[in-house]
Amino acid sequence: RSAKLTDPERRPGSLKGFVNEMRMVAMKLHTKDQAKEGMQEKSTLPITEWKPKQSDFVQFLADSLHVYEYFEEELMVADSPHPEYARFADTGLERVASLKTDLAYLASLGNPTPPPTAAATKYVDYLKSLEAKPEAVICHWYNYYFAHTAGGRMIGRKMQDQLFEGRELAFYMWEEDVSDILNRVRGVIDEVAGDWPRDVKDDCLEETGLSFAYSGTVLSNLAK
Template identity: 45%
Template sequence: MSKKRAMGGFVDEMRAAAMKSHTKDQAWEGEKEPEGPPVSKWEPSIEGYLCFLVDSKLVYDTLETIVQKAPHPSYAELRNTGLERSEALKKDLEWLKEQGHTIPEPSSPGNSYARYLEELPEKDPQAFIGHFYMVYFGHAAGGRQIGKKVAEMILNKKVLEFYKWEYELSKMLQNVRDKLNEVASNWSREEKNHCLEEIEMSFNYNGEIMRLILS
């Protein structure tokens, strides 16, 4: 019974909404037809990958700062989950700089998404939770696989800290699923639907940042 409860709940609805935004190339449950080449056919550049990492760090910095400040009480439940990526990205960018690469400033996709996230915390917790879910769970799934493949192509198979976690990832994800289900347990159906509506917006923002790899 407990396992069924842990795996179900509102997070299952969020996952289903996310799959509607994914293509069949991005996830086996994806519903959309792919518009571009599969990852195996990508031709990434180190300059584009650096832009992707920098913009990703800005998004994680923004999310993690909001969660730490917890302008809405429910966000306090999402502190120190082990999924945080800002420090890992900081180490990666420092390493890349040591290799002689110039680290760019954040670009339009990252700046736009960070600004949008900063507007949500106090006035729209349901929307914020939707973005929190998409960013962290998306990276732990398809984002991790794409990033590792790109790193193999252009970083001589170096695995960045961005794609490593201190503890067992599956357990940390389940812990956060439970927390998200608890946060959403008191929401109305209307509030839950509003959260689900933000899933596609988050997917689109993250897709713009991911596409920087090919720039």
């Protein structure tokens, strides 16, 4: 028997690398109606029943912008004092510019950009409290950016159809095939986390619940 099979520090999915462990923890936190790997009870209002107005969608974009700006302009910057954060600058997943494009378009339709709600400001306040804990920040970054490329894109298609006659919004477009970007970024996460001791990896995985809780409040702008 290989030593690995009896290693008490082994976690689900860990043989395939750390980002795979992060994904397994995240998938279990989905509700059963959100994703087939989801383990949580069905949502009270599944996305098939969401009927937000354009103004709710603008608020969702404004809240998203507040969070993405913090990640892209304060945390994951090339000259960050934390070398781990610099590895996540300019990955191709950045969303600030695309959100500004969409918000300008919506303003031209008569929906001016509102200030962020407490959902977004509280999330950023929480992220500020984590700045010196790369393992926790990277968990939030992974979940926030990867969620947007998965469930976020499904929601985007629905919103484009319901509210914009199918017009494609920039928030849901990337300059490269997004699966190529994700694969590259998975490699970066595995490199950055590769030599973290088990307890640091576990601290990172443990942030997943809070990442769902905070992004869920931003998303709840649409769940109506």
